[in-house]
Amino acid sequence: MGKSLRLARIRNIDVKAHPTFLLALLWVIYYWGYEAGHGIQGVLFGVFILVAAFVSVVGHELAHSFVALRFGLNVHDITLLPIGGVARIEYVSLTPRQEIAIAQAGPLLNLIVAGLLLPVIIGILIVRDVGGGLGAFLLLQETGFSALIIHLWLANVMLALFNLLPAFPMDGGRIARAAFSAIWGRLRATQVAVGMGQVLALSLIAGGFLLRDVSLPLVAVFILVAAYVEARMIHIESAMRTLPVGQFVLWDLGGVQPDSPLNYALRGGVRDVAVTVNGSVVGMLWREAVQPVLNSASKLRVRDVMDQNVLTMDVDTSVYDVHREMLQTGRPAIPITEGGIYRGIFTSDRLIHVYRYLQTGKSPRERYRGFAEALGLISR
Ligand SMILES: [Zn+2]
Incomplete structure (x- = not known):
């Protein structure tokens, strides 16, 4: 990821944007400016939503990173991709308990943010007198401050839920692997978590076909590649444990x-x-x-x-x-x-x-x- 653009440096961790991140920006401009029919105002609003979503993603990855730093691990950088963020953390000799602590920190931060926003959301829904789901849906099509807050809330809820899926390479997969490794050992536990990742990826591909949505198969490819890399790493690690x-x-x-x-x-x-x-x-x-x-x-x-x-x-x-x-x-x-x-x-x-x-x-x-x-x- 050498060509990534450095956005910020927080406690010696570089926060970078991958070149493909530009795709997310183009999509937002297209969707809010043209498809939703809001023109320039829509483009501005779309950029605001994108920034809000990716501040949530960076917060998620930083939460992982800070816990990892506390355990003395090296954190190289955080890279933003169109489908989320990746923190490159050097995982060495973690106890299952430490691994769970690092993995749950990200989703936990998103849940806390969502929890803090909840009273504001309820306030907005009461003040705007939104009656039921359709009213809330229409509110989301607006380009005002209320809609921005609701989008921010949704981004954090989705980040927490998606990452808590018990499949590799999601955080939930890491938590499951750590829990399983007490029963089956680390190698077998990883294989199971990777297998669940593959099942999830295949269901996303199927869902993408049914809903005619290209973003689901894209996420599936990301999951498959990450699961393959993790399986390979764990294979090398377990072999290295037996070689004198x-x-x-x-x-x-x-x-x-x-x-x-x-x-x-x-x-x-x-x-x-x-x-x-x-x-x-x-x-x-x-x-x-x-x-x-x-x-x-x-x-x-x-x-x-x-x-x-x-x-x-x-x-x-x-x-x-x-x-x-x-x-x-x-x-x-x-x-x-x-x-x-x-x-x-x-x-x-x-x-x-x-x-x-x-x-x-x-x-x-x-x-x-x-x-x-x-x-x-x-x-x-
Ligand atoms: Zn995470």
Whole structure:
């Protein structure tokens, strides 16, 4: 979503509009200016409604984001699409309870807004002496302040109800998944929630045909794509939980020595590298720390720049746990040991090998073995 237009920045979260958001604007101008026959006044009113609806959407996504921030998760940005908003939140290691707290925050905010508007709506209906449904319907065709408030109220009620549907990727689907995972485990629970999303999408497509409405199938496509992405992510996640990190570490010559001159230690290029003495990890040489002192490096030794705060993990730890530790500690690399002896380094670059393994079923070591066998370097 690189070409999205940045509208605002709230607590370090970019609020952006996707280029296709322009479609919503064009539709509003067409509908309120031409179809409803209100001319320029209608166009202005349509833009007001659009702004009101999308303020509600941004509020919904911000509510998710603020709860996520409170749990220490990263929130990248919020993007507005013609059919709603998407908050890109980095979901790592959430308890079901936390996941429910984040998922319910959005619809809850819309329900609160709708609840606060309700007395105003009732006041308007009494003052305007609207008798029954037809009167309310006619009021909605107007372009005044009363109609704007009613549209705002409807937008919030619809946002809450639609998002509470118990199907992926709606918030209700996340709540259901969290609740199911206590019974079936996370993978199975996700598959069930994704399946319900697909059923919902198919009913929307059918409904679109019956009502001759194109917006329902569009929403259905969005649901199907989001459900596919989520199912894929959860599949990768569950595979990563079973893969031992030892399979993917990089030996990198066994790390560097603390007494080595920095220039010599980094002759293979500036990178995150483990500092070892007799097979034990004693520190880390971070690329970030080396880069600024590179010019004066001729006099420096590895021990002058290295980080003595050592964090190692065992070869049998899952890739998932190591990756989670990297995200939580902000370390770009973690040395991996076996019985306390250095076995190699796991960096974020190595994740590419993990993804490739999940596609081909071969780890770098196995692929190297196949390659070496083909060249006759080793025998079976
Ligand atoms: Zn939501």
